[in-house]
Amino acid sequence: MPELPEVEIVKQSLDQKIKLKKINKVIIKNRNLRFKIPLKFEKNLINKIIKKITRFSKYLIINFTDNTFCIIHLGMSGTIHLVEESKKKIHTNTSFYSSQKLPIKHNHIKIYFHKLKMIYNDPRRFGFFKLVKNKNELLELFKNLGPEPFSKLFNLMYVCKYLRGKNKNIKNFLIDQKFVSGIGNIYASEILYLCKIKPTKRGKNLSKKECKKIIYFSRYILKKSIQKGGSTIRDFKNVLGYTGKFQNEFRVYQRENLTCPSKQCEGIIKKKFITNRSTFFCSVCQK
DNA sequence: AAGAGGCCCTGATAGC
DNA sequence: TGCTATCAGGGCCTCT
CATH class of the missing domain: 3.20.190.10 (MutM-like, N-terminal)
Incomplete structure (x- = not known):
């Protein structure tokens, strides 16, 4: 992955x-x-x-x-x-x-x-x-790939304009490489959690403030993960070498039924299939 | 045209 | 033990 x-x-x-x-x-x-x-x-x-x-x-x-x-x-x-x-x-x-x-x-x-x-x-x-x-x-x-999250082209005007009037949910936008390239299924859940946005929320219903968060936390999560050497999933041998450490910092991904890590929230992490891809979120603090 | 869903593939795991 | 079903998910393709 x-x-x-x-x-x-x-x-x-x-x-x-x-x-x-x-x-x-x-x-x-x-x-x-x-x-x-x-x-x-x-x-x-x-x-x-x-x-x-x-x-x-x-x-x-x-x-x-x-x-x-x-x-x-x-x-x-x-x-x-x-x-x-x-x-x-x-x-x-x-x-x-x-x-x-x-x-x-x-x-x-x-x-x-x-x-x-x-x-x-x-x-x-x-x-x-x-x-x-x-x-x-x-x-x-x-040429058909959208900007990377770190790019200046991935800015507030671009995001707002792209999502305007769109019915597709924000989670599917995040993993859509034409919209923004580099984000996959794991980081999409993590980004939306930090944004406090429900993955099923439609693009057209995102506020300007929420678009701003999408940009900020996409960059934040990817940067953090790079600093930690990426994420290693199913590392069944678990030995030396360049094993990533970011999987230890997942807030929602593969954490179904655990309590929401936010201090003020007592929600339970839910798993939902969105167009056949597993998606994790807190149903209480993500709106 | 936007958006949903199928498909490619193998391995781990769960359930019987 | 061995079988079958399910899940994992990136990106391309087709269908509505």
Whole structure:
């Protein structure tokens, strides 16, 4: 469930470890990710040198020195692992399998550098890798995505205007990447809790003050989560490595039937399916 | 055109 | 024990 903060953590660690490295070899075990990996993929990557790793929304972008790019999306279960050539794992990302041990199944892509390899693991195969020829093609791919919460474009006028007259509920707006990009199902519940807004409230019924809160707390939650190394859900091995800590600070997510954490409130956290996605909220203090 | 819902996929878990 | 059903959720696609 990598949302913006988790992808940001992966980006930061990847950038540290593989910047300026040259790709020596690529091995694909399974091409059937969200988008089928073309046969020429390996050949196209060989000898490319990594300039830097950047991120937009939930997308990792490997920038090569020849001004081409490789976009990586982790889908819901994708993880990236870096392994020293001695087969000893030196680093893992933060989402599903923050185990010291490398997962055995579903290691679909292996990219080899000098004394280091990068492994892409993704049991559910909702993620993808895509090579991009130039900056224009990159912009084209992202053109339908709304601004990130941190962007100046995600401002009061934009939010009010976007929600005006809309019947759709605010929770679905928060996870709608055309409205704002980077927020997923977990953080949407957390943001609305801090805003004290009911997830089912229709866009058109939000006051200006509430729109302001949406902006403020979207930024607040994502920033806080990045500071804590993101959230690690279902970390069943629970060992060393780059395990996120923000899941310990969830106020409502997966806290059904617990009391509302707000001091003045004695409500009980409820779970409700909103368009097939679990949503958590306090029915007393969220209006 | 807005919005709802289906679908892709595997693994963990619950219930019988 | 082994079976089946349910849930997890990002994003694309179709249908109304």
